[in-house]
Amino acid sequence: MKGLGSRIFGWEFALVLLIALAAAWSTYLSPYYLTVEQILYSTRHFVFPGLLALGLAVVVILGEIDISLASILAVGAVLLAKASAFGLPIVVAAPFVVCVCACLGGLNGALVARLGLPSLAVTVGTMGAYRGLAFIIGSETGYTDFDASYAYVGATRLGGLVPVSFLVFLALALAVGFLMERTVFGRRCYSVGNNKEAAWIAGVDVARLKIEAFALGGALAGLAALVWVGQYGSARGDNADGSILFVVTAVVLGGIDINGGRGRIAGVVLALFLLGTIRNGMGLANIGGPTQTVVLGLLLIIGVLRPVILNAVGRLRRMGPSGARSTLAD
Amino acid sequence: MGMHTKTIAAAALLALALGGPALAKDSGFKLMMTPKWTGFPYFEAAGRGGKDAAAELGDTFVYAGADHADVSLQVETLENFLTQKPDGIMLAAIDLNAVAPVLKQARAAGVVVTTFDADAATEARDMFVNQLSYKQAAQTMLDCALLDAPEGGEVAFVAASPTAPNHTAHIKYMKEFIANDPKYKVFTVVDTQYANDDDAKSYDVAINLMQAHPNLKVIISSSAVSAPAAARAIKSSGHAGKVFSTGFALPSAIKDYLMDGSEKAFALWNPYELGYLAAYVTHLKLAGKLDIKPGVTFTAGKAGSSTVGEQGEIVYGKPLIFTKETVDKAGF
Numbered sequence: 001m002k003g004l005g006s007r008i009f010g011w012e013f014a015l016v017l018l019i020a021l022a023a024a025w026s027t028y029l030s031p032y033y034l035t036v037e038q039i040l041y042s043t044r045h046f047v048f049p050g051l052l053a054l055g056l057a058v059v060v061i062l063g064e065i066d067i068s069l070a071s072i073l074a075v076g077a078v079l080l081a082k083a084s085a086f087g088l089p090i091v092v093a094a095p096f097v098v099c100v101c102a103c104l105g106g107l108n109g110a111l112v113a114r115l116g117l118p119s120l121a122v123t124v125g126t127m128g129a130y131r132g133l134a135f136i137i138g139s140e141t142g143y144t145d146f147d148a149s150y151a152y153v154g155a156t157r158l159g160g161l162v163p164v165s166f167l168v169f170l171a172l173a174l175a176v177g178f179l180m181e182r183t184v185f186g187r188r189c190y191s192v193g194n195n196k197e198a199a200w201i202a203g204v205d206v207a208r209l210k211i212e213a214f215a216l217g218g219a220l221a222g223l224a225a226l227v228w229v230g231q232y233g234s235a236r237g238d239n240a241d242g243s244i245l246f247v248v249t250a251v252v253l254g255g256i257d258i259n260g261g262r263g264r265i266a267g268v269v270l271a272l273f274l275l276g277t278i279r280n281g282m283g284l285a286n287i288g289g290p291t292q293t294v295v296l297g298l299l300l301i302i303g304v305l306r307p308v309i310l311n312a313v314g315r316l317r318r319m320g321p322s323g324a325r326s327t328l329a330d
Numbered sequence: 331m332g333m334h335t336k337t338i339a340a341a342a343l344l345a346l347a348l349g350g351p352a353l354a355k356d357s358g359f360k361l362m363m364t365p366k367w368t369g370f371p372y373f374e375a376a377g378r379g380g381k382d383a384a385a386e387l388g389d390t391f392v393y394a395g396a397d398h399a400d401v402s403l404q405v406e407t408l409e410n411f412l413t414q415k416p417d418g419i420m421l422a423a424i425d426l427n428a429v430a431p432v433l434k435q436a437r438a439a440g441v442v443v444t445t446f447d448a449d450a451a452t453e454a455r456d457m458f459v460n461q462l463s464y465k466q467a468a469q470t471m472l473d474c475a476l477l478d479a480p481e482g483g484e485v486a487f488v489a490a491s492p493t494a495p496n497h498t499a500h501i502k503y504m505k506e507f508i509a510n511d512p513k514y515k516v517f518t519v520v521d522t523q524y525a526n527d528d529d530a531k532s533y534d535v536a537i538n539l540m541q542a543h544p545n546l547k548v549i550i551s552s553s554a555v556s557a558p559a560a561a562r563a564i565k566s567s568g569h570a571g572k573v574f575s576t577g578f579a580l581p582s583a584i585k586d587y588l589m590d591g592s593e594k595a596f597a598l599w600n601p602y603e604l605g606y607l608a609a610y611v612t613h614l615k616l617a618g619k620l621d622i623k624p625g626v627t628f629t630a631g632k633a634g635s636s637t638v639g640e641q642g643e644i645v646y647g648k649p650l651i652f653t654k655e656t657v658d659k660a661g662f
Binding site: 030032038041042045048141142144155232233234236238239240241242243279280283284286287288289290292293 | 362367369392394395396397400401402405406407409413414425428491492493526
């Protein structure tokens with residue numbers, strides 16, 4: 001277990017180093033980067049993918065995947081639009097929308113857990129189905145007339161400086177991190193991700209756990225929708241279409257093992273900061289879209305190669321001053 | 331003069347130069363342009379036009395954006411522009427409302443905002459350089475449809491999305507012309523579909539339209555991505571000669587279809603000049619040489635003279651129709 005722990009800590013440390021490097025690179029690329037206001041303002045672009053990434057991380061730790069989360073966000077956004085058009089107060093609309101999105105996530109979970117279907121296949125299907133649902137609810141024109149209370153989370157900055165949505169993200173990151181590290185639910189997720197059969201034999205209700213995890217992902221997508229409508233002021237069937245790739249990149253780069261059972265939420269948060277810093281820096285330097293895509297693709301590859309990198313680092317560490325002799329002796 | 335007097339005189343002159351009456355700056359502006367997405371020859375040509383206009387006028391020019399049409403990425407690009415404190419921003423908006431908050435912020439900070447090709451919400455921008463007036467665009471596309479099918483028939487429209495104001499306006503006027511103008515009465519509108527300026531989606535939409543409407547005669551697309559994709563769909567599904575695709579398209583994209591006869595006519599305008607004009611008018615406004623009121627005329631270098639229309643709209647108004655005979659002369 002100790003070796004496992006130090007391997008995981010090693011990755012988070014690497015991410016922190018990379019963030020510092022990325023910040024330095026961004027400062028070099030553009031004179032506009034290094035101000036508190038700018039950096040805080042730029043976090044807004046990573047809040048809605050970040051919330052989706054938190055949800056996806058839990059599901060991936062469990063050994064599954066959910067690529068329909070961006071479509072669930074769209075359903076949430078258009079439902080908020082309907083609620084706003086009806087004049088529902090936000091304190092009623094928001095919980096309602098989060099519940100509906102949780103149900104959509106839960107449906108994914110039920111299809112995976114109760115029917116035993118592979119989650120990638122299921123969520124590819126629901127990715128399209130929920131997107132279609134969003135288009136049906138939202139109609140093609142979409143909705144833009146949100147009143148101030150709906151836009152509060154996505155659009156306000158406390159003291160004109162700190163985006164409320166960023167604070168919401170931090171709070172949820174802490175909550176989900178606590179959930180995974182310190183609660184029975186979290187521990188069960190890791191155990192199922194590591195060895196589903198052993199967990200089941202040990203008495204874990206695997207099916208129910210999966211449904212809960214998928215529902216959590218859906219709920220977080222619903223919250224992401226709330227941020228979205230405030231930030232972009234527009235709710236339409238195609239909201240967040242295509243963003244799931246970025247979300248998966250953040251999760252994989254954060255050290256969550258795609259096969260399940262390993263990785264920490266802290267890693268995902270750090271990965272989001274890293275991706276955010278790089279994209280912000282490149283954006284301010286007006287670096288072209290294709291180049292940005294290449295850089296992000298490389299980061300995804302690094303994330304996937306993480307176990308290989310860590311293995312190599314571990315071996316170098318073990319070699320040490322006397323290690324060279326011992327490996328020769330093998 | 332003594333040493334002290336000289337120093338005082340020099341200091342006085344310097345103070346006058348710096349603190350004297352502000353000379354209206356008429357060059358050296360920082361212009362930034364973002365298209366719907368980069369890498370598409372149409373927008374790249376507009377970018378080149380903007381760059382040349384800026385170079386001609388002594389301004390700096392930046393052309394940047396995401397490599398696919400994504401609303402949140404366009405908003406991010408605009409926010410990054412704003413952080414770099416530009417003087418003028420030019421854009422082709424993907425979603426007219428989603429970009430409104432950041433553009434309003436820009437205008438509040440004194441930045442001149444010009445839209446071109448695809449407009450944003452009216453109160454979010456200073457000017458809109460429209461390639462053709464919406465009516466003119468509608469008429470041009472219908473004229474091309476007549477070249478394809480002089481005897482008329484069923485037509486279907488393909489647009490980017492319902493929040494693309496230019497496309498929806500084109501469709502609205504095309505429907506009006508078909509209903510009221512005797513020249514176009516030969517057509518009947520059977521469907522309107524949206525393809526998000528996406529090539530694969532446009533192809534699928536065209537196939538679906540032909541399946542859903544067996545007597546379909548012409549697919550008319552406002553989107554320069556959808557028109558060639560529809561032509562491809564028509565050819566590969568064996569409908570060439572029975573169904574036609576027309577609308578706006580880059581000559582390089584539809585040249586083959588015109589040459590082999592499966593299509594007869596497409597239209598467009600010169601995107602290079604459009605971008606050139608957008609940058610030019612932004613510069614004129616910054617230099618205080620352009621009053622944005624209906625009826626004001628001005629000259630924009632190589633693009634010639636233009637008049638400001640209602641609500642800050644400046645119509646470039648030079649449609650080009652490409653047929654087998656004329657497509658090679660386009661030069662782009």
